[in-house]
Amino acid sequence: MIVFEHLRCPLHRYTFSVRPIRLWVEQHCEGRVLNLFAGPTMLDVIEIRNDLDPAMPADYHLDALALLRNWTGDSFNTILLDPPYAMRKSMELYKGHICSPFRQLKDEIPRCLSPGGIVITFGYHSIVMGAGRKFSLERVALFSHGGAIHDTIASIERYHPDP
Template structure:
């Protein structure tokens, strides 16, 4: 487990320690399902519901996963709003598909041995029932009464 102290920002990857950490974890071509405004220094395919964001796709994450016809990815990044309230207050009310369905759809777009890197309030997201093994956890502490951000790196072992 790794621990970092850094500020909180609604766009997770705009925080330098978090951006550097996630860039160092990515393998191969990366699908960033909830991209936001920050461009990562990786081979990135970007999706964001907000058409104002710099992204190749502006689709609901589940729709993109279910209709993807391209090559599978080496890494998929999951940094959705962590709660319904956050979606309503901070992201123009954009609400994505149920997260369980998104997680169920990910394996069809991921190479065997690929990674899913998830940011949120939980350390295991994809889980062994979907053929993933937890490899790494990073904790980003924001100070005071602010919830920490937990990042997990899980490998597709199928």
């Protein structure tokens, strides 16, 4: 069964700076969290932070794909994906930093995620990791920003690798 939630909140370029979104994320994170596109907002979770922008408070300032491909530490229980949702958004709002090719990023995530772990993704789509990567959709949240502003969709998908 998939749980669907609808929340109204303002839009901000730093998604987690919006209180209802931040609280929703903190409520649903499990265990050790990798925040791949961290931005300035510190979450009240056990968080390893990555942001390409060296001005952001982060443990790493690496391209997200490079971080995943080279990760040799313990696996994570939750991985947060909140990249710029479109090339235009990246160019206009994030100093022109372009995030990694998203498909390659998604292909690398399972090797850094514990079995039974979750991926929480923000963007314009509800299915991100997908059954082909052995994920099942558990929860979808629609964050309505009002007016002519596109809604933000958050999904929680759980990883079920082969036994």
